[in-house]
Amino acid sequence: MSAAEATVQLSVRERILATAQAVFAEQGYAGAGTRAIAQAAGVNLALLHYHFGAKRDLFKAAYQRGAQKVTEARTRALAEARARWPDGDIPLEALVHAFVAPFMLNGQTEEGRATMRMHARLHTEPGQLGEEVLSTVYDETTMAYVAAFQRALPGLNRETLCWRLYFMMGAYRYTLLRTGRLEAMSEGACDSADLERAVAEIVPFLVAGLRAP
Amino acid sequence: MSAAEATVQLSVRERILATAQAVFAEQGYAGAGTRAIAQAAGVNLALLHYHFGAKRDLFKAAYQRGAQKVTEARTRALAEARARWPDGDIPLEALVHAFVAPFMLNGQTEEGRATMRMHARLHTEPGQLGEEVLSTVYDETTMAYVAAFQRALPGLNRETLCWRLYFMMGAYRYTLLRTGRLEAMSEGACDSADLERAVAEIVPFLVAGLRAP
DNA sequence: GACAGGATTGGTCAGTCGTCCAAATTGGGC
DNA sequence: GCCCAATTTGGACGACTGACCAATCCTGTC
Numbered sequence: 001m002s003a004a005e006a007t008v009q010l011s012v013r014e015r016i017l018a019t020a021q022a023v024f025a026e027q028g029y030a031g032a033g034t035r036a037i038a039q040a041a042g043v044n045l046a047l048l049h050y051h052f053g054a055k056r057d058l059f060k061a062a063y064q065r066g067a068q069k070v071t072e073a074r075t076r077a078l079a080e081a082r083a084r085w086p087d088g089d090i091p092l093e094a095l096v097h098a099f100v101a102p103f104m105l106n107g108q109t110e111e112g113r114a115t116m117r118m119h120a121r122l123h124t125e126p127g128q129l130g131e132e133v134l135s136t137v138y139d140e141t142t143m144a145y146v147a148a149f150q151r152a153l154p155g156l157n158r159e160t161l162c163w164r165l166y167f168m169m170g171a172y173r174y175t176l177l178r179t180g181r182l183e184a185m186s187e188g189a190c191d192s193a194d195l196e197r198a199v200a201e202i203v204p205f206l207v208a209g210l211r212a213p
Numbered sequence: 214m215s216a217a218e219a220t221v222q223l224s225v226r227e228r229i230l231a232t233a234q235a236v237f238a239e240q241g242y243a244g245a246g247t248r249a250i251a252q253a254a255g256v257n258l259a260l261l262h263y264h265f266g267a268k269r270d271l272f273k274a275a276y277q278r279g280a281q282k283v284t285e286a287r288t289r290a291l292a293e294a295r296a297r298w299p300d301g302d303i304p305l306e307a308l309v310h311a312f313v314a315p316f317m318l319n320g321q322t323e324e325g326r327a328t329m330r331m332h333a334r335l336h337t338e339p340g341q342l343g344e345e346v347l348s349t350v351y352d353e354t355t356m357a358y359v360a361a362f363q364r365a366l367p368g369l370n371r372e373t374l375c376w377r378l379y380f381m382m383g384a385y386r387y388t389l390l391r392t393g394r395l396e397a398m399s400e401g402a403c404d405s406a407d408l409e410r411a412v413a414e415i416v417p418f419l420v421a422g423l424r425a426p
Numbered sequence: 427g428a429c430a431g432g433a434t435t436g437g438t439c440a441g442t443c444g445t446c447c448a449a450a451t452t453g454g455g456c
Numbered sequence: 457g458c459c460c461a462a463t464t465t466g467g468a469c470g471a472c473t474g475a476c477c478a479a480t481c482c483t484g485t486c
Contacts, residue, residue, distance in 0.1 A: 012433085031243030031339050034474060044435055046476080051433090055474065121337040123392045124241055124330070131393070139397060146398055162399035163414040167384040169394065174383025179336040180344060181382060184352060185359055186375035201376040208425030209418040225463090247444065257465055259446080264463095268444065428486090435480065442473065450465065456458085 013051055016041050018111065020048075020062040025114035029059055029125040060133050063122070066115030067133075073102035075141050078148065092152045096206050097199070099145055100172050104195045104202075107176040116176040153210060161210075168206050175202065226264055229254050231324065233261075233275040238327035242272055242338045273346050276335070279328030280346075286315035288354050291361065305365045309419050310412070312358055313385050317408045317415075320389055329389040366423060374423075381419050388415065 019041035023032045038045040052058040077098035106112035122130040182192040232254035236245045251258040265271040290311035294303045319325035335343040395405040
């Protein structure tokens, strides 16, 4: 390998992480073997343990790698919305779009889909693996959004608001899983891979749902 | 074969199936071992393979056992709605309730929660395990509901309808996963285990979303 | 050119996995 | 009583698992 190639290519740590993310997303924690990850990354098995320790630590690192990107994009989107409406009264539609679009457009890349897949199944993984990682990554950003939604929907009591935001999260997360159910229901007329269309469809749906009497 | 023989045979098979359902729901396909299932069922390991063949087939059988109950309940709910509004014009709210409630209220029993857990994570299982089972169990009922929703929302074009039904499925499925996100968001004010409350909250949310301009 | 010190290697460990098999047990039909 | 088939058992197989170690390689520094 030439020096130029080496600088362009990802570092070994990054390559392992990216591969681990993809394999964990596809196979799950129990289903993914360290050997499979090592082979897919073109790396010796013992190198995984050298860089990341035990398998569960590699899993945590791989998950956080993807989750952090999404959280940052979402935080950025909220900041932009606040800059555009400095009085703090962000229109509901803009708020929903800021919350949903970073996630869904992130799903346009293979790595983004891997992040969603890991996220969707995280709480079913053994041990406290899910709890540990999930809360640390998302909570701050989510709470900021909850406050912003509460301001955009002043008439809604807080409990109902939380339930509806919960439903909202389910709606877009399920979409990103690409289960094939959409294609089956529409008899091929719709394509769940068309995430721009998905955003265009889901925003009015969620806005109306949040505003329900 | 006598009736007594049949009863004994069914009992063992059922005990294995019920246990397998619980263990698969908790650990996932890759995470659950055949030995763990056999031990939990108080049964010899080889007996699993004698009755159900490979692990893969046991998983299918265990899943379908629970899924069939839910599908039947959902089909029954649609039939009842049709009987109540014989002209075919079922109110949207009743239709949403008929679609969602059987699923969510089924989660009130331990076995029902196992079914929900397996169902929600089904497409994250390896191979086409999910695809195979899911389509065979749910498709007919789902298509009947699509037609009913189309009749209840005549102004909506079919593609947008399918997208919105897709979002609807995501919303209630995610709720049944019990990820702990609702509790975190509401700072403990809401309880995602309260499925009656969940139904009461989700129905107006979905009705408004489906009716969105 | 010798010297670190991190990075990387092949190889090995005990344990678990799913699957299979031959033998033992059971219980109804004759 | 015996027979036959379905059921149940303990045990074993090879493959694979995560983890680990000592040896080797590489890359800068003095």
